[in-house]
Amino acid sequence: EAQVTQNPRYLITVTGKKLTVTCSQNMNHEYMSWYRQDPGLGLRQIYYSMNVEVTDKGDVPEGYKVSRKEKRNFPLILESPSPNQTSLYFCASRKNGGNQPQHFGDGTRLSIL
């Protein structure tokens, strides 16, 4: 089944403790992206990647890192999480090209205490 898989789905942690949210897709998509969703603000893009070893900042990249060493994986790294990074995070992928639909993972709810 074609899908985007995120792990973990839920995480409660403390300020400053490094964490990684994994994202994997099995559709051989070139493009992958991370979003955060906060009430009343809609989805905001954190980072995106057009292909392996190519990453770019989105609208809200501060406090986050990503890597794209393999086509299928695009982990999101919070080196020193802070409470303002408490949010619902989504990973998405699609084939390159503006008219390709995006496929989303089920989301990761992070709570930073």
Next chain:
Amino acid sequence: KQEVTQIPAALSVPEGENLVLNCSFTDSAIYNLQWFRQDPGKGLTSLLLIQSSQREQTSGRLNASLDKSSGRSTLYIAASQPGDSATYLCAVIGDSNYQLIWGAGTKLIIKP
């Protein structure tokens, strides 16, 4: 800078009614507009994608229209059902890049 607005933020209607969700955007230079559905605890599902050269797209009971010049799109849902209850989001892709700019969504509740 492109901004996308969805009104209303929430809508509750009885089952069986036809309804319209609205999406507006400030910069008419878009590549396409997409409508998504978000269910609680789930990711987003792509419903319809309208390219900038198109006026509308249809899928089953859903019809999305696009008026680039006025910066508006509508999602029409015919004969609503309780299973249509979800949050509906619209997003645009600008002409200069392929990144989605999102509205905050309309939470739709269909009462049985």
